[in-house]
Amino acid sequence: LKKKLLPFVGIGIILLGIIALVVFQLRSQLPHRILPTAGMLFLFYTISFISICLFISVIINLIKLISERKRAVIGSAFKTRLTLALSLVPLFSVLLLLLLSLFGLSESFKLLNTLPLTKIIQDILVLVEEISESETSSEKLSFTAERLQETFREFRKIELATQPMKVILSLTFILTSLLILNSALWFGFRLAESIARPMEKLLRGLEKVFEGNLNYRINFPTKTEFSHLITAFNQMTARLQQSRQELARAQKIAAWREVAQRVAHEIKNTLTPLKLSAEHLLRKLGGTPSYPYIQNIINQIKGLENLLSGFSQFAQMPKLNCRKCSLNQILKEIKTVYSSADKNIEINLDLDPALPPCSVDPILIRQAFTNLINNSLTALEGSPEGRILLKTSFDSQHLKVEILDNGRGIAPEIKDKLFTPYFSTTKKGLGLGLAITNQIITAHGGKLELFSKINQGTKVVLTFPKMKDER
Amino acid sequence: VTLLRRTILGIVIFFANFFPLFGKAVISKVNISLEDGIIYLRLSGKNFFTEEVKKIILAGGEVKVTFIIDCQKKSSFPILPDRNIKRHEIIHKVTYDILKKEFVVFSSEASEERTTSIEEAEKRVSEIKKFPVISERELKKEFLYYIRVKAYINSLELYPPLGYIFDVFTPLWNFSTPWRKIPLLGGKD
Numbered sequence: 321l322k323k324k325l326l327p328f329v330g331i332g333i334i335l336l337g338i339i340a341l342v343v344f345q346l347r348s349q350l351p352h353r354i355l356p357t358a359g360m361l362f363l364f365y366t367i368s369f370i371s372i373c374l375f376i377s378v379i380i381n382l383i384k385l386i387s388e389r390k391r392a393v394i395g396s397a398f399k400t401r402l403t404l405a406l407s408l409v410p411l412f413s414v415l416l417l418l419l420l421s422l423f424g425l426s427e428s429f430k431l432l433n434t435l436p437l438t439k440i441i442q443d444i445l446v447l448v449e450e451i452s453e454s455e456t457s458s459e460k461l462s463f464t465a466e467r468l469q470e471t472f473r474e475f476r477k478i479e480l481a482t483q484p485m486k487v488i489l490s491l492t493f494i495l496t497s498l499l500i501l502n503s504a505l506w507f508g509f510r511l512a513e514s515i516a517r518p519m520e521k522l523l524r525g526l527e528k529v530f531e532g533n534l535n536y537r538i539n540f541p542t543k544t545e546f547s548h549l550i551t552a553f554n555q556m557t558a559r560l561q562q563s564r565q566e567l568a569r570a571q572k573i574a575a576w577r578e579v580a581q582r583v584a585h586e587i588k589n590t591l592t593p594l595k596l597s598a599e600h601l602l603r604k605l606g607g608t609p610s611y612p613y614i615q616n617i618i619n620q621i622k623g624l625e626n627l628l629s630g631f632s633q634f635a636q637m638p639k640l641n642c643r644k645c646s647l648n649q650i651l652k653e654i655k656t657v658y659s660s661a662d663k664n665i666e667i668n669l670d671l672d673p674a675l676p677p678c679s680v681d682p683i684l685i686r687q688a689f690t691n692l693i694n695n696s697l698t699a700l701e702g703s704p705e706g707r708i709l710l711k712t713s714f715d716s717q718h719l720k721v722e723i724l725d726n727g728r729g730i731a732p733e734i735k736d737k738l739f740t741p742y743f744s745t746t747k748k749g750l751g752l753g754l755a756i757t758n759q760i761i762t763a764h765g766g767k768l769e770l771f772s773k774i775n776q777g778t779k780v781v782l783t784f785p786k787m788k789d790e791r
Numbered sequence: 792v793t794l795l796r797r798t799i800l801g802i803v804i805f806f807a808n809f810f811p812l813f814g815k816a817v818i819s820k821v822n823i824s825l826e827d828g829i830i831y832l833r834l835s836g837k838n839f840f841t842e843e844v845k846k847i848i849l850a851g852g853e854v855k856v857t858f859i860i861d862c863q864k865k866s867s868f869p870i871l872p873d874r875n876i877k878r879h880e881i882i883h884k885v886t887y888d889i890l891k892k893e894f895v896v897f898s899s900e901a902s903e904e905r906t907t908s909i910e911e912a913e914k915r916v917s918e919i920k921k922f923p924v925i926s927e928r929e930l931k932k933e934f935l936y937y938i939r940v941k942a943y944i945n946s947l948e949l950y951p952p953l954g955y956i957f958d959v960f961t962p963l964w965n966f967s968t969p970w971r972k973i974p975l976l977g978g979k980d
Contacts, residue, residue, distance in 0.1 A: 357956065360956040476850055481949050487804070488957060491797070
């Protein structure tokens with residue numbers, strides 16, 4: 321509100337100042353002339369003030385432009401040329417017009433001097449004519465002389481006023497010229513600025529992207545065609561950023577896979593003789609007090625084997641055995657399995673009946689869905705009104721499966737880590753679920769996206785390409 | 792160059808209005824009398840004819856002196872302006888008869904007077920001999936009244952609308968005296 325009021329306060333103060341000047345200047349005015357003179361003076365001061373403001377603005381803009389040019393700021397060369405083009409053309413035309421009106425002004429000055437003179441000459445001619453007719457009475461002659469004097473007085477009055485009038489006309493002319501010239505310049509600067517600004521923003525944005533800052537977005541609302549350019553730029557950087565993130569994720573997964581494969585291999589090699597030896601001992605020492613301890617060793621080894629099988633599965637993506645399947649059917653089956661498991665959590669289906677079949681490996685896809693639903697169930701633990709929604713839809717290119725829950729959500733800072741193997745938010749999880757799921761979906765040519773809000777829920781969107789003959 | 796010189800001159804004259812360098816003209820003597828229930832005013836001013844004004848007269852121009860005589864009722868509340876209850880405007884004129892080398896004065900008292908001296912012409916034009924301002928009956932006992940007088944000297948005039956702004960640029964030729972206030976004993980017997 322303060323910022324909005326500021327210009328009005330400024331204008332108010334300036335108006336008051338102008339009114340004070342006018343009042344001060346009107347002291348020697350006759351009462352019946354005060355109002356029109358005040359109006360004229362007000363106009364005079366306002367025009368002068370606007371002219372001065374425009375002039376100052378032009379000078380400031382010029383200094384800014386020169387300093388930008390010196391510092392070689394991006395886009396300053398373009399702006400300089402644009403300013404020159406936009407201000408010099410109107411400037412020249414205005415100058416030409418002013419020269420023409422100057423010529424008119426000097427002509428009117430000449431006219432001012434000659435007009436009453438002709439009238440006097442006319443009167444003198446009449447007088448001479450009357451004197452030449454000597455019969456005329458002296459009374460008539462004196463009347464004519466009186467009239468001539470009256471005309472002469474009138475002429476003197478105009479003649480005396482000519483000098484100050486010339487001063488006023490010159491002043492008015494200069495004032496008006498300055499106003500027009502400054503307006504032309506100011507308008508040129510303004511127009512150049514409005515055109516150059518989005519260009520400058522765009523160039524700056526390109527420089528930032530070139531430096532590697534893909535988070536940079538141009539925020540510059542404009543109604544010109546530049547808005548399309550800016551939108552395109554922002555979309556381009558967003559896509560670039562996304563693909564860079566995906567690349568980083570893929571690289572991370574590849575590195576982890578390598579590690580997992582080696583670790584699993586090494587441990588398995590050691591684990592097999594260990595397990596065999598333990599089983600041998602178990603057979604020998606059956607019935608002795610040491611029996612439960614050895615049983616415990618074997619159990620622990622089995623646990624380790626389980627862990628390793630998870631690792632191997634992550635490391636070695638089994639060969640896809642794709643066939644035409646209905647995603648709707650798979651989701652329905654999964655729902656039946658889960659519905660009986662937890663009575664507190666409600667699982668709903670919102671399936672598009674017209675969803676075309678998709679070429680997938682049903683076993684792996686089922687595993688992927690199960691992993692995701694398990695995650696949702698974990699997020700819903702302890703919530704009284706847990707709900708999971710499985711939704712399918714499609715467009716001309718893709719099939720879409722959405723898994724939504726109203727659980728506790730995912731914090732933005734850990735969202736990126738979720739796809740990293742062995743990262744888990746729970747104590748019992750291995751942290752391989754989402755990594756494997758992502759791997760399965762990617763292997764099918766699909767995409768996994770996560771959207772989440774803290775304490776509101778999570779949405780997982782799986783996108784699969786449509787089968788070629790279905791497109 | 793002439794245009795620029797004229798413009799600078801214009802600006803200088805224009806801003807001269809802010810400084811009372813040319814405002815030497817004053818109403819010097821004022822006399823108020825009550826005769827037959829009517830308040831009469833006598834006044835005379837000085838320095839009405841500056842050098843510039845004299846030049847105008849001798850060049851054949853006309854000089855107009857306008858007296859504004861106001862009768863005002865003092866307001867009872869300090870911030871409120873005083874109320875004008877009567878205003879008179881008296882115009883005196885001076886011209887120079889080139890043929891007879893005489894100054895012709897047109898005043899409120901005598902329609903036309905002729906004199907050969909410019910000082911005499913100035914004296915006649917800047918004085919009001921006996922002017923009835925207001926009837927005593929129009930004033931009420933409970934209020935305070937005063938008369939204020941001011942004279943405007945105009946030697947260069949143009950026709951409006953140019954004339955309106957013209958006056959502001961000619962403080963050397965067109966000027967005024969300050970207001971002169973004379974208190975009245977508000978209608979007391």
